[in-house]
Amino acid sequence: MKTIYLAGGCFWGVQKYFDQFDGVISTEVGYANGPEKAPSYEEVCQSSGHAETVKIVYDETKITLTELLKYYFLVIDPTSVNKQGNDIGIQYRTGIYYTTEDQLQEAQKVYQAEEQKIGEKLKVELEPIHNFYSAEQYHQKYLEKNPSGYCHIPSKMFKLEK
Numbered sequence: 001m002k003t004i005y006l007a008g009g010c011f012w013g014v015q016k017y018f019d020q021f022d023g024v025i026s027t028e029v030g031y032a033n034g035p036e037k038a039p040s041y042e043e044v045c046q047s048s049g050h051a052e053t054v055k056i057v058y059d060e061t062k063i064t065l066t067e068l069l070k071y072y073f074l075v076i077d078p079t080s081v082n083k084q085g086n087d088i089g090i091q092y093r094t095g096i097y098y099t100t101e102d103q104l105q106e107a108q109k110v111y112q113a114e115e116q117k118i119g120e121k122l123k124v125e126l127e128p129i130h131n132f133y134s135a136e137q138y139h140q141k142y143l144e145k146n147p148s149g150y151c152h153i154p155s156k157m158f159k160l161e162k
Contacts, residue, residue, distance in 0.1 A: 005097035007051035009084025013151035023063030085152020095125035
């Protein structure tokens, strides 16, 4: 099993989106790459510096990091800074936070291909995971518990694997 951390705006939808793919073993929402202190949701909303992020554990024999990242780029605006959909703030920035050098090399290939495709520099952070703090329990699988909850990802994107 491998682990990658993806920040793509509000983590509720990003988690629901990645849960649909065969090979994704588990997902967990949390706060990443901010100060070395576990924040509360309220602190994150007040610009603590953390990004709303989804920890994805995946089986590389069923889904590759390249495939995960291609799916990732389908649901984010990679040219936007600190904004996805109607959500604005540093916690909504986009980022690919890798755990190994192999992941970095694979992510760089997808990243560069995406830049060529759109014809401009991406605003997506590509860096190692520095820290990850699990979000409060009520945020975990939020859209499963609250199907009418707000999400910047169109609902049709939650049915790609079906």
